[in-house]
Amino acid sequence: MSSETTSSATTAPAAPGTGAHTPEAVGMIGDARRRIDDLDGRIIGLVQERMAVSAVIQRERIASGGRRVHLSREMEILAHYRDQLGKPGTALAMTLLELSRGRV
Numbered sequence: 001m002s003s004e005t006t007s008s009a010t011t012a013p014a015a016p017g018t019g020a021h022t023p024e025a026v027g028m029i030g031d032a033r034r035r036i037d038d039l040d041g042r043i044i045g046l047v048q049e050r051m052a053v054s055a056v057i058q059r060e061r062i063a064s065g066g067r068r069v070h071l072s073r074e075m076e077i078l079a080h081y082r083d084q085l086g087k088p089g090t091a092l093a094m095t096l097l098e099l100s101r102g103r104v
């Protein structure tokens, strides 16, 4: 049974939008969500910057007669993300690589 169903007799109803039951919790969650929105905006900006740098590398390699994809470099990136973030880090790195070079 969830805490929302067990605590409704003793606490105020949840304020819409946060799931919290006290004004303090609503305020704290609102503050933290603003920080998350800011972080997400910066993460998206960094992803877009990464995509642009990756495009420069790929253009240069292709213009020199090479291929778009460089598998051993991708293996290094996947290992780095996995080492830092665990198994989901691999999925995140694969998504970043797909955004940067398209689907292989």
Ligand SMILES: O=C(O)C(=O)C[C@]1(C(=O)O)C=C[C@@H](O)C=C1
Binding pocket: 054, 057, 058, 068, 069, 070, 071, 073, 074, 077, 096, 097, 100, 101
């Ligand atoms: O580092 C490179 O050689 C790149 O082309 C960049 C990049 C990347 O986005 O990290 C993109 C495609 C390659 O397959 C490997 C890595």
